[in-house]
Structure formats: structure tokens, C-alpha cells
Amino acid sequence: MFVLGIETSCDETAVAVYHANRGLIAHTLFSQIATHAEYGGVVPELASRDHIRKLVPLIKTVLAAADLQAKHINGIAYTAGPGLMGSLLVGAATARSLAWAWQIPAIAVHHMEGHLLAPMLEDTPPAFPFVALLISGGHTMLIEVQGIGNYRLLGESLDDAAGEAFDKTAKMLGLDYPGGPKLAELANQGHPRFKFPRPMTDRPGLDFSFSGLKTFTLNALNETGQSPQDKADIAFAFQQAVAETLTIKCRRAIQLTGLKTLVVAGGVSANREIRRQLSAMADSANIKIYFPRPDFCTDNGAMIAYAGGQRLIAGQTQNLEIFARPRWPMEQLPQL
Incomplete structure (x- = not known):
């Protein structure tokens, strides 16, 4: 067919x-x-x-x-x-x-x-069941997947999706559209100077919220001299906060469901720092992790x-x- x-x-x-x-x-x-x-x-x-x-x-x-x-x-x-x-x-x-x-x-x-289902197009696709983290410009969701169409929503963003937060933060930093990839590039030049919050990780549950992180970023930007290095350091801190928040929530979802496979997909899954942190978590938890190719x-x-x-x-x-x-x-x- x-x-x-x-x-x-x-x-x-x-x-x-x-x-x-x-x-x-x-x-x-x-x-x-x-x-x-x-x-x-x-x-x-x-x-x-x-x-x-x-x-x-x-x-x-x-x-x-x-x-x-x-x-x-x-x-x-x-x-x-x-x-x-x-x-x-x-x-x-x-x-x-x-x-x-x-x-x-x-x-x-x-x-x-x-x-x-995009990772199913790879040479070594994941097998059902698994936990899926879907991160894009409009959605951030954790889903328990037993099969095609057999989905249980575990948690989702209560406000801005991760990709939306990346784009809005990029605008604050004066970066061109599309903002998410440009922010990731700028973060590569940053240093671990700021400590941003990891939203909703200090309470139980698997929902996400990134609007407060966006506000925290704006405050940090207003309190600095806004030099190129200031902006790079802020981009670094923002990306680290998003990546660690996603990683903490995925670890909880794995523990909650008892499943041993994590699938990460959507436009934001191309972010290298997010992939790095999630892969490190998967290795430490002895679970398999799958990403689609960047395309x-x-x-x-x-x-x-x-x-x-x-x-x-x-x-x-x-x-x-x-x-x-x-x-x-x-x-x-x-x-x-």
C-alpha cells in the first residue's frame, strides 16, 4: 500500500x-x-x-x-x-x-x-508500550502510549508550551525569527552565571508551566547591562532550566508508569541540550530513549x-x- x-x-x-x-x-x-x-x-x-x-x-x-x-x-x-x-x-x-x-x-x-510516531520511521523504532514526551511550539505533553490510539495523558503545559517559551524568550533577547534555534545557538556562548527556577518541579504531578520562567528571564534581562555576553548567559540559563524541567518530569513519568522506554518528539526535540540531559537521565535510569532524526x-x-x-x-x-x-x-x- x-x-x-x-x-x-x-x-x-x-x-x-x-x-x-x-x-x-x-x-x-x-x-x-x-x-x-x-x-x-x-x-x-x-x-x-x-x-x-x-x-x-x-x-x-x-x-x-x-x-x-x-x-x-x-x-x-x-x-x-x-x-x-x-x-x-x-x-x-x-x-x-x-x-x-x-x-x-x-x-x-x-x-x-x-x-x-515519527521515531517509527527510523531503522530501530521503539516498541510499545512507552512514555512519550511531545515538545513543540504549541504543545508540551507527557503521554503513556500502549499502542496507536491508546493514549493516556499524564501531564501537559498549563500555559506556554516549551517551544512557545523559547520563541518568546528569544524575542526578549532581540533574536530573529525563528527564535528557538537562534536562542539555542546563543546559549552555546553562555556561561553558568544565573540560576533560573525549574517550574513546578517542587510539587507532585506531571504538568508543566513555562510562563513564570519567561517572566523570570525578563527580570534577569532588565537587571543586567544587556551586553552580548549578558544575553548569552541568560540564554544559557533559560535553556538549562527548560531542559532540566523536562528531564525531571520525564523521570517522574517513567517511575509512575514503570515503563522502560521513552520517546521524545516534536520540533523542540531537536534541541541538543534537551537531548543531552534526557539521554543522560535515560542512561542513569537504565531505560531506552528514542528521538526522530532532526529532519x-x-x-x-x-x-x-x-x-x-x-x-x-x-x-x-x-x-x-x-x-x-x-x-x-x-x-x-x-x-x-
Whole structure:
């Protein structure tokens, strides 16, 4: 079974082809960073318009790279949410239209389920069950995963997600968009001069909160001379605080569930310091840890093709409705 995957949840247009037995066949992505950079963040209307311009040409590009024609595609998977409504509708309408024209099934995919399953695309994928830490610009969640669709939410961010906190802190430091990666680069030049709090680690539970850390960062910035080294030291302290907070919560989740495997995915999982601290914790706790390759940490079509493909292979189908939900709890997903 060849599955065409379409991802248009935010500011990246991505397409991929996945085969049930052969794995990932081809994938491509167009990033809108240059479009949104002058505004310092994603402009939803511009994102939607760019998806309209880029999606069909990218589909043609991927099919050509895979040496396939429309008649070879057996199903289409598309991101239906969460995300920007206008962007989601571009992918959903295109996927549904192609599925109708090609007389094949199409299935709506949860964006965060795609991230959760991205490590399955690697040569040595994790086995169920496991604990998953999903960290992105819009979400920070700990989930107990027994199988595809069998999810138990253990904890989530009560305010800013980790990636959102990175981006907002980067703006405070005067860094260009996209802020998260730029802050990580600046942190490499910093020294352990400040001690920032580790939010909500002094109380039980697995929820997260990063808004207070953002405020603490602003206060530290206002109290210094704001020299380049001051900003680098603050970036270092902020990144250390986020990484250690995530690590503490993951250790608690492992202890709570008794599971011995941790999967870390989402755009922020590409951060090297976060990977380093989580990997060190996993080694000390004698558990296995899995990350997707950097290309599959950010939004991509491969993870959508895989996630949707598993559901299509299991026989799940949907009607001809153009389905898009900007807010979509993972607990509502059906089990395989």
C-alpha cells in the first residue's frame, strides 16, 4: 500500500509517500520561514496562501521522486489538526479532492500523533508500550502510549508550551525569527552565571508551566547591562532550566508508569541540550530513549503518511467530509 502524506498545519508545506512494506519512499518540504521572518512570527493568512501555491507542485515533485503515478497511490493521509484553521483546510480540501478524483480512501491524521510516531520511521523504532514526551511550539505533553490510539495523558503545559517559551524568550533577547534555534545557538556562548527556577518541579504531578520562567528571564534581562555576553548567559540559563524541567518530569513519568522506554518528539526535540540531559537521565535510569532524526523533529509529511498509513492498513475509513479541527484532544482518537 502506497500512502500519500500531506502536512499543512502551520508554516511548512510537506508531502511524502510511505509504503507499508518498503517504508518511506520519498518526502519533501517547503518552509515559510523567509515569508514570516519580517513579521517576527507566523501570519496565518500568509501561511494559508503559501500552502495553496506550494502544495500541488510538491505533490507532483514527490510522486516524480518516488517514480509513481496517481494510479499507484492507495490512500491519502492529511493533517486535520491541531493547527491553524486556514492552513489545515488547504491540506484537507486538497487531500479529499484527490481522494475523490482517484477513488481511494483519505484519512484525517492528528498532528501530534504524527510527531509521536515519527521515531517509527527510523531503522530501530521503539516498541510499545512507552512514555512519550511531545515538545513543540504549541504543545508540551507527557503521554503513556500502549499502542496507536491508546493514549493516556499524564501531564501537559498549563500555559506556554516549551517551544512557545523559547520563541518568546528569544524575542526578549532581540533574536530573529525563528527564535528557538537562534536562542539555542546563543546559549552555546553562555556561561553558568544565573540560576533560573525549574517550574513546578517542587510539587507532585506531571504538568508543566513555562510562563513564570519567561517572566523570570525578563527580570534577569532588565537587571543586567544587556551586553552580548549578558544575553548569552541568560540564554544559557533559560535553556538549562527548560531542559532540566523536562528531564525531571520525564523521570517522574517513567517511575509512575514503570515503563522502560521513552520517546521524545516534536520540533523542540531537536534541541541538543534537551537531548543531552534526557539521554543522560535515560542512561542513569537504565531505560531506552528514542528521538526522530532532526529532519523529522519539525513538521513533515513522512510522519503523517506513516500515522495515516497505519490506520488505513488497519481498515479505518472516513466519509467524504473535509475534516479540520484547530483544537483536537488526542484522547478522542480511536484505537487500532
